[in-house]
Amino acid sequence: MKTTLPLILGSSSVFRQAQLQRLGLPFQTASPDYDETPQPDETAEQTALRLAVGKARSLASKFPQALIIGADQVAWCNGRQLGKPMNVAKAQQMLAELSGQQIEFYSAVCLLNTVSDGLHTHVDKTVVTMRRLMPEQIRQYLAREPDAVYCAGAAKSEGLGAALLERIDSSDPNALIGLPIFRLVDFLMLEGVAVL
Template sequence: MSKKLPLVLGSSSVFRQAQLARLGLDFQTAAPDFDETPVAGESAQDTALRLAEGKARSLAADFPDALVIGADQVAWCGGRQLGKPMCVAKAQQMLAALSGQRIEFYSAIVLLNTASGRIQRYVDKTVVTMRELDDAQIRTYLEREPDAVYCAGAAKSEGLGAALLQQIDSSDPNALIGLPIFCLVDFLANEGVDVL
Protein backbone atom coordinates (compact mmCIF):
# COMPACT_ATOMS: atom_id res chain seq x y z
CA MET A 1 0.00 0.00 0.00
CA SER A 2 1.36 3.40 -0.96
CA LYS A 3 1.89 6.03 1.69
CA LYS A 4 -0.64 8.81 2.00
CA LEU A 5 0.72 12.03 0.52
CA PRO A 6 0.08 15.29 2.37
CA LEU A 7 -2.39 17.68 0.76
CA VAL A 8 -1.22 21.24 0.05
CA LEU A 9 -3.44 24.08 -1.07
CA GLY A 10 -1.28 26.41 -3.15
CA SER A 11 -3.26 29.52 -2.36
CA SER A 12 -3.28 32.35 0.13
CA SER A 13 -7.00 32.90 -0.54
CA VAL A 14 -9.01 32.64 2.68
CA PHE A 15 -12.06 31.86 0.52
CA ARG A 16 -10.42 28.78 -1.04
CA GLN A 17 -9.05 27.69 2.33
CA ALA A 18 -12.55 27.81 3.82
CA GLN A 19 -13.94 25.84 0.88
CA LEU A 20 -11.35 23.08 1.23
CA ALA A 21 -11.75 22.97 5.01
CA ARG A 22 -15.43 22.12 4.57
CA LEU A 23 -14.39 18.78 3.05
CA GLY A 24 -12.88 17.80 6.41
CA LEU A 25 -9.49 16.86 4.97
CA ASP A 26 -6.15 17.57 6.63
CA PHE A 27 -4.24 20.05 4.50
CA GLN A 28 -1.72 22.83 4.74
CA THR A 29 -1.49 26.01 2.74
CA ALA A 30 1.44 27.56 0.96
CA ALA A 31 1.65 30.81 -0.96
CA PRO A 32 2.70 30.08 -4.53
CA ASP A 33 5.45 32.16 -6.13
CA PHE A 34 4.32 32.54 -9.73
CA ASP A 35 4.22 35.47 -12.14
CA GLU A 36 0.56 36.20 -12.89
CA THR A 37 1.26 38.72 -15.67
CA PRO A 38 -1.35 38.34 -18.43
CA VAL A 39 -0.23 36.95 -21.78
CA ALA A 40 -1.41 38.89 -24.83
CA GLY A 41 -4.08 37.10 -26.85
CA GLU A 42 -4.65 34.37 -24.27
CA SER A 43 -8.24 33.28 -23.66
CA ALA A 44 -9.69 33.67 -20.18
CA GLN A 45 -9.96 29.88 -19.87
CA ASP A 46 -6.32 29.40 -20.87
CA THR A 47 -5.17 32.15 -18.50
CA ALA A 48 -7.00 30.58 -15.55
CA LEU A 49 -5.53 27.15 -16.31
CA ARG A 50 -2.00 28.48 -16.88
CA LEU A 51 -2.08 30.36 -13.57
CA ALA A 52 -3.53 27.42 -11.61
CA GLU A 53 -0.92 25.04 -13.00
CA GLY A 54 1.88 27.56 -12.54
CA LYS A 55 0.93 28.04 -8.90
CA ALA A 56 0.95 24.29 -8.26
CA ARG A 57 4.25 23.73 -10.06
CA SER A 58 5.88 26.66 -8.21
CA LEU A 59 5.48 24.68 -4.99
CA ALA A 60 6.78 21.34 -6.29
CA ALA A 61 10.35 21.85 -5.02
CA ASP A 62 9.10 22.77 -1.54
CA PHE A 63 6.72 19.78 -1.43
CA PRO A 64 8.40 16.94 -3.36
CA ASP A 65 6.06 14.24 -2.02
CA ALA A 66 2.63 15.85 -1.88
CA LEU A 67 -0.64 16.48 -3.64
CA VAL A 68 -0.60 20.17 -4.50
CA ILE A 69 -3.78 22.00 -5.44
CA GLY A 70 -3.45 25.03 -7.69
CA ALA A 71 -6.43 27.23 -8.49
CA ASP A 72 -7.17 30.48 -10.23
CA GLN A 73 -10.17 32.34 -11.56
CA VAL A 74 -10.57 34.76 -14.44
CA ALA A 75 -13.69 36.75 -15.24
CA TRP A 76 -14.56 37.68 -18.84
CA CYS A 77 -17.02 40.31 -20.01
CA GLY A 78 -17.29 42.60 -23.01
CA GLY A 79 -14.38 40.99 -24.80
CA ARG A 80 -11.88 41.47 -22.00
CA GLN A 81 -10.54 39.78 -18.91
CA LEU A 82 -11.48 41.23 -15.55
CA GLY A 83 -9.04 40.89 -12.72
CA LYS A 84 -9.31 41.67 -9.05
CA PRO A 85 -9.78 45.43 -8.66
CA MET A 86 -7.64 45.60 -5.47
CA CYS A 87 -9.01 49.02 -4.51
CA VAL A 88 -12.44 50.58 -3.99
CA ALA A 89 -12.18 53.09 -6.85
CA LYS A 90 -11.42 50.37 -9.41
CA ALA A 91 -14.11 48.13 -7.92
CA GLN A 92 -16.68 50.93 -8.33
CA GLN A 93 -15.71 51.40 -11.98
CA MET A 94 -15.75 47.66 -12.62
CA LEU A 95 -19.15 47.09 -11.02
CA ALA A 96 -20.66 50.06 -12.88
CA ALA A 97 -19.42 48.58 -16.16
CA LEU A 98 -20.76 45.12 -15.24
CA SER A 99 -24.21 46.36 -14.25
CA GLY A 100 -26.82 44.34 -16.17
CA GLN A 101 -24.15 42.33 -18.03
CA ARG A 102 -23.44 38.63 -18.45
CA ILE A 103 -20.04 37.64 -17.09
CA GLU A 104 -18.21 34.37 -17.65
CA PHE A 105 -16.11 33.14 -14.73
CA TYR A 106 -13.46 30.54 -15.55
CA SER A 107 -12.36 28.71 -12.40
CA ALA A 108 -9.37 26.47 -13.01
CA ILE A 109 -8.13 23.76 -10.70
CA VAL A 110 -5.17 21.42 -10.97
CA LEU A 111 -4.00 18.63 -8.70
CA LEU A 112 -0.29 17.92 -9.02
CA ASN A 113 1.17 14.77 -7.51
CA THR A 114 4.75 15.94 -7.01
CA ALA A 115 5.94 12.39 -6.26
CA SER A 116 4.74 10.91 -9.57
CA GLY A 117 4.51 14.05 -11.69
CA ARG A 118 0.88 13.30 -12.55
CA ILE A 119 -1.25 16.40 -13.06
CA GLN A 120 -5.02 16.61 -13.42
CA ARG A 121 -6.58 19.77 -14.91
CA TYR A 122 -10.08 21.22 -15.15
CA VAL A 123 -11.69 24.57 -15.91
CA ASP A 124 -15.26 25.30 -14.84
CA LYS A 125 -17.29 27.91 -16.70
CA THR A 126 -19.95 29.73 -14.70
CA VAL A 127 -22.10 32.37 -16.38
CA VAL A 128 -23.45 35.10 -14.12
CA THR A 129 -26.01 37.76 -14.97
CA MET A 130 -25.57 40.90 -12.90
CA ARG A 131 -28.49 43.02 -11.77
CA GLU A 132 -28.81 46.61 -12.94
CA LEU A 133 -26.93 48.55 -10.26
CA ASP A 134 -26.89 52.25 -9.50
CA ASP A 135 -23.98 54.14 -7.94
CA ALA A 136 -25.55 54.14 -4.46
CA GLN A 137 -26.03 50.35 -4.51
CA ILE A 138 -22.44 49.84 -5.63
CA ARG A 139 -21.16 52.15 -2.88
CA THR A 140 -23.25 50.40 -0.22
CA TYR A 141 -22.08 46.98 -1.39
CA LEU A 142 -18.39 47.94 -1.27
CA GLU A 143 -18.78 49.54 2.17
CA ARG A 144 -20.44 46.42 3.56
CA GLU A 145 -18.24 43.90 1.67
CA PRO A 146 -14.72 45.38 1.71
CA ASP A 147 -13.09 42.04 0.75
CA ALA A 148 -14.84 42.25 -2.64
CA VAL A 149 -11.86 44.20 -4.00
CA TYR A 150 -9.87 40.92 -3.81
CA CYS A 151 -12.41 38.98 -5.92
CA ALA A 152 -12.48 38.65 -9.70
CA GLY A 153 -14.99 41.14 -11.02
CA ALA A 154 -15.43 42.49 -7.45
CA ALA A 155 -18.28 40.01 -7.03
CA LYS A 156 -17.96 38.15 -3.72
CA SER A 157 -20.84 35.76 -4.41
CA GLU A 158 -20.55 33.86 -1.11
CA GLY A 159 -21.29 37.05 0.79
CA LEU A 160 -23.32 40.16 0.08
CA GLY A 161 -22.26 39.86 -3.55
CA ALA A 162 -25.16 37.42 -3.98
CA ALA A 163 -27.39 40.51 -3.98
CA LEU A 164 -25.58 41.75 -7.12
CA LEU A 165 -26.56 38.67 -9.06
CA GLN A 166 -29.71 37.97 -11.00
CA GLN A 167 -28.86 34.50 -12.32
CA ILE A 168 -26.09 31.90 -12.16
CA ASP A 169 -25.65 29.09 -14.68
CA SER A 170 -23.16 26.55 -13.34
CA SER A 171 -22.47 22.85 -13.03
CA ASP A 172 -20.71 23.46 -9.68
CA PRO A 173 -21.83 26.37 -7.48
CA ASN A 174 -18.55 26.10 -5.53
CA ALA A 175 -16.54 27.11 -8.58
CA LEU A 176 -17.77 30.70 -8.52
CA ILE A 177 -16.22 31.11 -5.05
CA GLY A 178 -12.91 29.90 -6.48
CA LEU A 179 -12.55 26.15 -5.99
CA PRO A 180 -14.43 23.66 -8.21
CA ILE A 181 -15.08 21.17 -5.41
CA PHE A 182 -17.03 18.59 -7.46
CA CYS A 183 -14.06 18.07 -9.76
CA LEU A 184 -11.53 18.21 -6.91
CA VAL A 185 -13.30 15.31 -5.17
CA ASP A 186 -12.81 13.23 -8.36
CA PHE A 187 -9.17 14.28 -8.69
CA LEU A 188 -8.48 13.29 -5.08
CA ALA A 189 -10.23 9.94 -5.56
CA ASN A 190 -7.97 9.30 -8.57
CA GLU A 191 -5.01 9.74 -6.18
CA GLY A 192 -6.49 7.40 -3.57
CA VAL A 193 -7.85 10.13 -1.28
CA ASP A 194 -11.48 9.50 -0.38
CA VAL A 195 -13.46 12.45 0.92
CA LEU A 196 -16.28 10.20 2.14
Protein backbone atom coordinates in the same frame (compact mmCIF):
# COMPACT_ATOMS: atom_id res chain seq x y z
CA MET B 1 -4.85 2.36 -2.89
CA LYS B 2 -4.73 4.97 -0.17
CA THR B 3 -2.18 7.72 -0.23
CA THR B 4 -0.12 9.06 2.64
CA LEU B 5 1.04 12.09 0.68
CA PRO B 6 0.28 15.39 2.40
CA LEU B 7 -2.25 17.69 0.76
CA ILE B 8 -1.08 21.24 0.00
CA LEU B 9 -3.39 24.05 -1.07
CA GLY B 10 -1.26 26.32 -3.23
CA SER B 11 -3.24 29.45 -2.50
CA SER B 12 -3.29 32.25 0.04
CA SER B 13 -7.01 32.81 -0.62
CA VAL B 14 -9.04 32.60 2.59
CA PHE B 15 -12.07 31.81 0.42
CA ARG B 16 -10.44 28.71 -1.09
CA GLN B 17 -9.12 27.63 2.32
CA ALA B 18 -12.65 27.77 3.75
CA GLN B 19 -13.96 25.75 0.80
CA LEU B 20 -11.35 23.02 1.21
CA GLN B 21 -11.90 22.89 4.98
CA ARG B 22 -15.51 21.83 4.33
CA LEU B 23 -14.24 18.50 2.94
CA GLY B 24 -12.75 17.71 6.36
CA LEU B 25 -9.37 16.69 4.95
CA PRO B 26 -6.09 17.63 6.64
CA PHE B 27 -4.14 20.09 4.49
CA GLN B 28 -1.67 22.90 4.75
CA THR B 29 -1.45 26.05 2.69
CA ALA B 30 1.48 27.56 0.86
CA SER B 31 1.63 30.79 -1.11
CA PRO B 32 2.79 30.14 -4.65
CA ASP B 33 5.30 32.43 -6.33
CA TYR B 34 4.08 32.75 -9.90
CA ASP B 35 3.65 35.67 -12.29
CA GLU B 36 -0.09 36.19 -12.82
CA THR B 37 0.19 38.58 -15.78
CA PRO B 38 -2.12 37.47 -18.62
CA GLN B 39 -0.28 36.66 -21.84
CA PRO B 40 -1.22 38.27 -25.17
CA ASP B 41 -3.77 36.35 -27.26
CA GLU B 42 -4.59 34.07 -24.34
CA THR B 43 -8.25 33.30 -23.64
CA ALA B 44 -9.61 33.71 -20.11
CA GLU B 45 -9.91 29.93 -19.85
CA GLN B 46 -6.28 29.46 -20.93
CA THR B 47 -5.10 32.11 -18.45
CA ALA B 48 -6.96 30.50 -15.55
CA LEU B 49 -5.57 27.04 -16.34
CA ARG B 50 -2.00 28.26 -16.93
CA LEU B 51 -2.04 30.12 -13.61
CA ALA B 52 -3.51 27.20 -11.64
CA VAL B 53 -0.90 24.78 -13.01
CA GLY B 54 1.90 27.33 -12.69
CA LYS B 55 1.04 27.98 -9.05
CA ALA B 56 1.04 24.25 -8.25
CA ARG B 57 4.33 23.63 -10.10
CA SER B 58 5.97 26.64 -8.39
CA LEU B 59 5.60 24.77 -5.08
CA ALA B 60 6.82 21.37 -6.32
CA SER B 61 10.45 21.81 -5.22
CA LYS B 62 9.29 22.89 -1.75
CA PHE B 63 6.97 19.86 -1.47
CA PRO B 64 8.66 17.02 -3.43
CA GLN B 65 6.35 14.37 -1.93
CA ALA B 66 2.87 15.86 -1.88
CA LEU B 67 -0.41 16.45 -3.65
CA ILE B 68 -0.58 20.15 -4.52
CA ILE B 69 -3.83 21.88 -5.41
CA GLY B 70 -3.47 24.85 -7.73
CA ALA B 71 -6.40 27.15 -8.50
CA ASP B 72 -7.11 30.39 -10.26
CA GLN B 73 -10.11 32.29 -11.54
CA VAL B 74 -10.44 34.72 -14.42
CA ALA B 75 -13.54 36.77 -15.20
CA TRP B 76 -14.38 37.78 -18.78
CA CYS B 77 -16.83 40.43 -19.97
CA ASN B 78 -17.17 42.60 -23.07
CA GLY B 79 -14.14 41.05 -24.74
CA ARG B 80 -11.66 41.53 -21.92
CA GLN B 81 -10.37 39.87 -18.77
CA LEU B 82 -11.39 41.34 -15.44
CA GLY B 83 -8.91 41.17 -12.63
CA LYS B 84 -9.27 41.83 -8.92
CA PRO B 85 -9.75 45.57 -8.45
CA MET B 86 -7.69 45.65 -5.20
CA ASN B 87 -9.13 49.04 -4.15
CA VAL B 88 -12.55 50.65 -3.75
CA ALA B 89 -12.22 53.20 -6.56
CA LYS B 90 -11.39 50.51 -9.13
CA ALA B 91 -14.11 48.25 -7.72
CA GLN B 92 -16.71 51.03 -8.13
CA GLN B 93 -15.67 51.59 -11.74
CA MET B 94 -15.67 47.85 -12.48
CA LEU B 95 -19.10 47.25 -10.99
CA ALA B 96 -20.54 50.24 -12.87
CA GLU B 97 -19.24 48.75 -16.13
CA LEU B 98 -20.61 45.30 -15.24
CA SER B 99 -24.08 46.55 -14.33
CA GLY B 100 -26.67 44.58 -16.32
CA GLN B 101 -23.97 42.53 -18.11
CA GLN B 102 -23.22 38.84 -18.42
CA ILE B 103 -19.84 37.79 -17.02
CA GLU B 104 -18.09 34.49 -17.64
CA PHE B 105 -16.02 33.19 -14.74
CA TYR B 106 -13.40 30.56 -15.57
CA SER B 107 -12.36 28.72 -12.41
CA ALA B 108 -9.40 26.40 -12.93
CA VAL B 109 -8.27 23.69 -10.55
CA CYS B 110 -5.42 21.23 -10.81
CA LEU B 111 -4.00 18.50 -8.62
CA LEU B 112 -0.29 17.81 -8.99
CA ASN B 113 1.31 14.65 -7.58
CA THR B 114 4.93 15.73 -7.11
CA VAL B 115 6.10 12.11 -6.74
CA SER B 116 4.69 10.79 -10.05
CA ASP B 117 4.41 14.21 -11.76
CA GLY B 118 0.78 13.23 -12.47
CA LEU B 119 -1.39 16.24 -13.21
CA HIS B 120 -5.20 16.47 -13.25
CA THR B 121 -6.77 19.69 -14.61
CA HIS B 122 -10.23 21.16 -15.05
CA VAL B 123 -11.69 24.56 -15.90
CA ASP B 124 -15.25 25.27 -14.83
CA LYS B 125 -17.24 27.96 -16.62
CA THR B 126 -19.88 29.89 -14.70
CA VAL B 127 -22.03 32.52 -16.39
CA VAL B 128 -23.30 35.27 -14.11
CA THR B 129 -25.90 37.87 -15.04
CA MET B 130 -25.53 41.08 -13.03
CA ARG B 131 -28.47 43.21 -11.97
CA ARG B 132 -28.63 46.80 -13.17
CA LEU B 133 -26.92 48.72 -10.37
CA MET B 134 -27.26 52.32 -9.32
CA PRO B 135 -24.09 54.15 -8.12
CA GLU B 136 -25.48 54.31 -4.56
CA GLN B 137 -26.07 50.54 -4.54
CA ILE B 138 -22.47 49.97 -5.61
CA ARG B 139 -21.18 52.29 -2.85
CA GLN B 140 -23.34 50.56 -0.23
CA TYR B 141 -22.20 47.13 -1.37
CA LEU B 142 -18.49 47.99 -1.22
CA ALA B 143 -18.90 49.65 2.18
CA ARG B 144 -20.59 46.54 3.59
CA GLU B 145 -18.44 43.96 1.73
CA PRO B 146 -14.86 45.33 1.83
CA ASP B 147 -13.32 41.95 0.85
CA ALA B 148 -14.98 42.25 -2.58
CA VAL B 149 -12.00 44.25 -3.86
CA TYR B 150 -9.99 40.98 -3.69
CA CYS B 151 -12.49 39.08 -5.87
CA ALA B 152 -12.47 38.82 -9.66
CA GLY B 153 -14.99 41.33 -10.99
CA ALA B 154 -15.46 42.73 -7.44
CA ALA B 155 -18.41 40.37 -6.93
CA LYS B 156 -18.18 38.21 -3.80
CA SER B 157 -21.11 35.91 -4.54
CA GLU B 158 -21.04 34.02 -1.25
CA GLY B 159 -21.71 37.20 0.74
CA LEU B 160 -23.74 40.30 0.08
CA GLY B 161 -22.62 40.03 -3.53
CA ALA B 162 -25.58 37.71 -4.06
CA ALA B 163 -27.69 40.90 -4.13
CA LEU B 164 -25.73 42.06 -7.21
CA LEU B 165 -26.65 38.98 -9.18
CA GLU B 166 -29.73 38.16 -11.21
CA ARG B 167 -28.77 34.67 -12.36
CA ILE B 168 -25.97 32.08 -12.15
CA ASP B 169 -25.55 29.23 -14.63
CA SER B 170 -23.05 26.65 -13.38
CA SER B 171 -22.39 22.94 -13.13
CA ASP B 172 -20.65 23.44 -9.74
CA PRO B 173 -21.82 26.25 -7.43
CA ASN B 174 -18.46 26.06 -5.58
CA ALA B 175 -16.55 27.13 -8.69
CA LEU B 176 -17.73 30.74 -8.55
CA ILE B 177 -16.21 31.10 -5.07
CA GLY B 178 -12.89 29.96 -6.51
CA LEU B 179 -12.50 26.19 -6.15
CA PRO B 180 -14.40 23.69 -8.34
CA ILE B 181 -14.94 21.15 -5.56
CA PHE B 182 -16.85 18.54 -7.60
CA ARG B 183 -13.92 17.89 -9.96
CA LEU B 184 -11.34 18.30 -7.18
CA VAL B 185 -13.01 15.45 -5.29
CA ASP B 186 -12.71 13.29 -8.44
CA PHE B 187 -8.99 14.12 -8.70
CA LEU B 188 -8.35 13.42 -5.00
CA MET B 189 -10.07 10.04 -5.24
CA LEU B 190 -8.01 9.16 -8.34
CA GLU B 191 -4.88 9.90 -6.28
CA GLY B 192 -6.00 7.66 -3.42
CA VAL B 193 -7.35 10.28 -1.01
CA ALA B 194 -10.32 8.96 0.95
CA VAL B 195 -12.69 11.91 0.77
CA LEU B 196 -15.63 9.84 2.05
